[in-house]
Amino acid sequence: MFIRVTLSLLEGFSTTCLIFVLTLVMSLPLGLIISFGSMSRFTPLRWLTKVFVWIIRGTPLMLQIITVFYVPGLLFDTPVKSRMTALLIAFVINYAAYFSEIYRGGIESIPKGQYEAGQVLGMTKTQIFFKVVLLQIIKRILPPMSNEIITLVKDTSLARIIAVGELIRAAQDYVTIGYIWPLFYTGVFYLIFCGVLTLIFGYLEKKLDYYKG
């Protein structure tokens, strides 16, 4: 029984991992693009992105998932075919909005003097970005990023509301036939996953700890 449960939970866990990885791969770059929008000197674009980020951060992710999944069908009579696609759209948009704010905070926290020092030393804009400020930005965004990414691990459990078979849902299948313990057992999976991530981020932060400022 224990082995059977473990195996089917592992199957759910693989979906959890898939949601996690795909969301990260797409929302990390998208967040960067959004952050450029929110720092743009073109005021309408800046306001548009700010409103967008406000809406995404101001409503529950669960509501966003439901919206992406059901609204196209209700409005245009074109129901979303793949649950996974709908889910990923909601996750990517949601996380990109959060990441964009982290990027913005990191980029804006670099003192103007760093750019100016690069300029008076005759560096090009590209050189200033890659050789002077990029590492400093990474160092500053690493702690909030690791927070957000660890939250994403647990947010994947929201997938079950549109019946995507992730980890919790796999355990719930057992609850319906009378076994409650698999549900608690899922906690072990989340803990191990987050533990590994914590170690990775701790290692990266330590690597960048050789300088201050």
Added chain:
Amino acid sequence: MPILEVQELEKCYGKTPVLKGINFSLNKGEVLSIIGSSGSGKTTLLRCINFLETAEKGRILVNGKTIFDADVEKPHTLEEKRQNQLMMGLVFQSFNLFPQYNVLENVSLAVKLLAKSRPGFKQNKKQIYAQIEEDARAIIDRVGLSDKLENYPCELSGGQQQRVAIARALALNPQILCFDEPTSALDPELTGEVLSVIRDLAKEHITMIIVTHEMSFAHDVSDRVIFMDDGIIAEEGAPDILFKAPKTERLRAFLSTVLSR
């Protein structure tokens, strides 16, 4: 021919005029100090000369060649601006060292990046970099920090950081080296080491423009002093004359307030 000529330079921030027609010239090997009360436009002038700000009117000539003219129709390309910036060096009040690089890397980074556009760089990369590092070590030695090559800025005192910043600017061999209050961010006991480095540079006849509030230093080190007041050059002359016999009432008032401090 003067190495630098600044003509009719004007600059506003919004509607406030900050520079109202600045004219001066500088000869090769000359040390020029700029003094003046807070808000008189000294920093703004240095920033215009270093192309961190664009003046609205006026011209800047280096070795007789116009490198900036506000009246020219077509704006300067980024590349032209960068080439102009390479002629100048600027040492900031707040050092602005790159925190993630050690002393040697801070001093050699820009030179290495610049070397990439040299012909034959790819074939001789190793030798070129080795040469650059050797030169950087020599410059770091000049500012007395040979024992700190591998240290990061956060491990240095303010005075040491500023000396690294001076070395970093020197490494590019600028025609004119500018300083914006190089000791203002330092504890009093650390100003001496920075000023003595600048004194050494003056002895080697490096052309310099120094904005400073250290009057006795300005008196000793400069060949000429400019007193700025409210966006104009109110008085200009040899330090002995300017400090001992100020012509204008404004300079007299300024000197009496700073010297009584």
